[in-house]
Amino acid sequence: MVKPIHVLSGPNLNLLGTREPEIYGKDTLDDVRVRCEARAAARGLSVVFRQSNHEGVLIDWVQEARTEASALVINPAGYGHTSIALLDALKTLNIPVIECHLSNPAAREEFRRHTFVSLAATGLVSGFGAASYELAIEAAAGLISVD
Numbered sequence: 001m002v003k004p005i006h007v008l009s010g011p012n013l014n015l016l017g018t019r020e021p022e023i024y025g026k027d028t029l030d031d032v033r034v035r036c037e038a039r040a041a042a043r044g045l046s047v048v049f050r051q052s053n054h055e056g057v058l059i060d061w062v063q064e065a066r067t068e069a070s071a072l073v074i075n076p077a078g079y080g081h082t083s084i085a086l087l088d089a090l091k092t093l094n095i096p097v098i099e100c101h102l103s104n105p106a107a108r109e110e111f112r113r114h115t116f117v118s119l120a121a122t123g124l125v126s127g128f129g130a131a132s133y134e135l136a137i138e139a140a141a142g143l144i145s146v147d
């Protein structure tokens with residue numbers, strides 16, 4: 001039995017759909033969850049989909065992924081640009097880590113152009129709105145080892 005892909009979303013993403021929709025789109029986080037579940041199911045996989053506004057909670061979930069996940073998809077939101085503690089937690093993982101952003105932070109303000117999370121990521125998907133999450137699931141599915 002392959003372990004689920006854990007999908008974590010950071011602060012303010014609970015407001016997806018109403019938060020700056022011109023940047024982040026009109027899909028809600030629940031819409032994104034449904035799309036991720038469908039994409040994973042098509043590959044015979046499941047997802048555990050979670051969001052928190054709290055850095056420590058996200059770190060607890062990253063640590064949980066060490067034993068409970070086959071891969072981790074993470075949209076760290078603002079913490080990607082600030083949190084060395086989140087980076088340190090991600091560096092303890094021995095599974096694929098896909099960093100995911102709805103927008104393309106590299107094409108936005110200067111302070112968004114660096115993410116600490118990238119230092120621990122296997123790869124990065126950004127700029128495709130809710131589809132970034134689906135593409136991240138696809139990428140994770142292609143990297144999961146099934147032995």
Ligand code: DQA
Pocket residue numbers: 011012075076077078079100101102103104105112
């Ligand atoms: C984001 C980009 C971040 O810069 C921002 O702080 C977010 C969302 C994205 O998904 O595009 O909250 O991670």
